[in-house]
Amino acid sequence: MVVSGCSRASSGSGSGDAKVTLVWWTHDNPSFVEANKKRIEEYKKIKPNVTINYQYFPYDAFIQKAKAAYAGNNAPDIAQLFGTWVTDYAKNGHLDQAPNQEDLKQNFFEAALGAYTVDDKIYGIPQEYNLENGGVLAHPQMFKDKGITYPPKTYAELIDAAKQLTVRDGNKIKVKGFDFVSGDNIFFTFLSFILQQNADYWTSDGHVNLTGPEAVTAMTKLKELITVDKVTDLSRFGDNLDSSDYFFKGSSAMTIRGPWTIASGVNTYKVNDFEYIPMPSLTDSPPYFAAESGWGEVVAAKSKHKEEAWAFVNYMNQKEQALDFNVTTFTVPARKDAAEDPAYLQKLPMLKTSIDVLQYGKWVGPVQDRDFFVKSVNDNFQLIASDKMSVEDGLKKIEQSVNEMIDKHLSVGNKSS
Known part of the structure; x- marks a missing residue:
């Protein structure tokens, strides 16, 4: 369950091309794992000096493991969390604020960002717009x-x-x-x-x-x-x-x-x-x-490699990468431009109904x-x-x-x- 890959390291901290290892935890949904491994392999070509130690776990075990890790200040650099969980972790100081806050507010649906937002600050980037109605x-x-x-x-x-x-x-x-x-x-x-x-x-x-x-x-x-x-x-x-x-x-x-x-x-x-x-x-x-705000990535407040972690998370959430993730996982885009891209419905035509109602969604x-x-x-x-x-x-x-x-x-x- 461990995959080596790479993420973009930031030179802003003076790290340059120094070797960095990032730990990334997710649940083990097969389509999510497939999409995540793809992002790692792509990113390997961009920053070969950064290794991603990718670990994925059964859903119930993942919930408990994440709770224990954050409570013990021993969380992974990056975690793929369900939006509803993010709010508590952010309130308790376990998560780092996402960069480019205003860009996120403009480019992502409000309902998708809802649970990632505490006191008007965003603490992660959602990869899907989770809806049960419409x-x-x-x-x-x-x-x-x-x-x-x-x-x-x-x-x-x-x-x-x-x-x-x-x-x-x-x-x-x-x-x-x-x-x-x-x-x-x-x-x-x-x-x-x-x-x-x-x-x-x-x-x-x-x-x-x-x-x-x-x-x-x-x-x-x-x-x-x-x-x-x-x-x-x-x-x-x-x-x-x-x-x-x-x-x-x-x-x-x-x-x-x-x-x-x-x-x-x-x-x-x-x-x-x-x-x-x-x-x-x-x-x-x-x-x-x-x-609800669906699955997305967060960076631990205690991470020693926040800039590198956010660089990889930001890469995953650029339009083309985000769109591929949503198509692979059969999820609805959290990014507005990904949802509006004709390529999405060309590949998943049955999701037109959901795309058409996204504007009416309100965060729970x-x-x-x-x-x-x-x-x-x-x-x-x-x-x-x-x-x-x-x-x-x-x-x-x-x-x-x-x-x-x-x-x-x-x-x-x-x-x-």
């Missing part, structure tokens, strides 16, 4: 077989189509007309429905407001998909398989899921009878959605413990959708638990600083 996996042949207009242009048309496409075997749904029941998509669809009512779920003091009328409408609409429209259910929630896996197996006509699932359909399931279509807005407003916000926030929404949604709790009571529970988590998290952060 697009829907769809089987066009199922629409054609039923004589339904395709694709649906409004939310009402989507629900009407979903009802007609739902196939039942007695009381059991055999083919879901429209599925959104997955860990991430209950959460993100709920937030998108709030945003599409031109509302916000954050207060000015960094807490959440999830009991307002827009939040009630958003949660009610989600519940109705199960209890009134009856186009999906909770039967597979928490399964080992993802909701997109069931879609590719033909168990749903439409499934709201992130664009990263397209690669699974094409490469794993070898399915070619599906498309990725726009998710209509709940209202007449644009299809706003909440997005300072969620602190992301997994807790998602779990709180999911757990209470199940009770709401099962008529074991009212929408209003469920939202009160979510708001209270999340705000308590935020207070606890901020309190710990203040003590450590």
